[in-house]
Each structure stands twice: as C-alpha cells, then as structure tokens.
Amino acid sequence: MTTCEHLAKSADPEARTPEGCEECLAAGGRWVHLRRCLExxxxxCCDSSPAKHATAHFRATGHPVVQSFEPNETWRWCFVDSTMG
Structure with missing residues (x-):
C-alpha cells in the first residue's frame, strides 16, 4: 500500500469563508459541494459545480490536499497523488 506524504502532513486551518465557496460568493455563483484546502x-466548490473552484485553487497554488466541507463528511483528497484519505 502506498502512503501519501501530502495526506500525512496535511494541517487543519480554519475555513476562510465558512459560508461557502470563496469565488462563487464574490461572483454570485452557485455550487454543489464544498472542499476546504488543508494548507x-x-x-x-467541487468538480460537480459549474466553476470547479477547488481544483482551480490547487492548479493556481499547488496546495495538494482538500477535505470535504460538507456536514458529516471528513474524507480528504490529494490532487498530486490522486489519493483519498
């Protein structure tokens, strides 16, 4: 089994915009599900959302790990290694 160093080293920062997707809120957009960057x-917003801002954030910053920001979900995803944790 391969261990993802990004998942192992991920932090737990406070959400910058706990009310929703940062870019969608600013532009009046909508989202399906939310993801919080753990850096x-x-x-x-997730890739099922029209603007896919979580993935765009990874591409712009290189921050590797997101966690679901949905109630009762704690899973994490590493964009670099395409691994769930």
Missing part, C-alpha cells in the same frame, strides 16, 4: 483554508 490555507480556502473553501472552493
């Missing part, structure tokens, strides 16, 4: 706390 800086950015909250972005």
């Amino acid at each position: 800086c706390g950015h909250v972005g």
Whole structure:
C-alpha cells in the first residue's frame, strides 16, 4: 500500500469563508459541494459545480490536499497523488 506524504502532513486551518465557496460568493455563483484546502483554508466548490473552484485553487497554488466541507463528511483528497484519505 502506498502512503501519501501530502495526506500525512496535511494541517487543519480554519475555513476562510465558512459560508461557502470563496469565488462563487464574490461572483454570485452557485455550487454543489464544498472542499476546504488543508494548507490555507480556502473553501472552493467541487468538480460537480459549474466553476470547479477547488481544483482551480490547487492548479493556481499547488496546495495538494482538500477535505470535504460538507456536514458529516471528513474524507480528504490529494490532487498530486490522486489519493483519498
């Protein structure tokens, strides 16, 4: 079994915009599900959402790990290694 160093080293920062996707809130957009960056706390919308801001944040910053920001979900995803934790 391969261990993902990014998942192992991920932090737990406060959400920058706990009310929703940072970019969608600013632009009046909508989202399906939310993801929180575990490096800086950015909250972005998932790839099922029209704008896919969580993935765009990874591409722009290189921050590797997001965690679901949905109630009762604690799973994490590493973009670099395409691994769930």
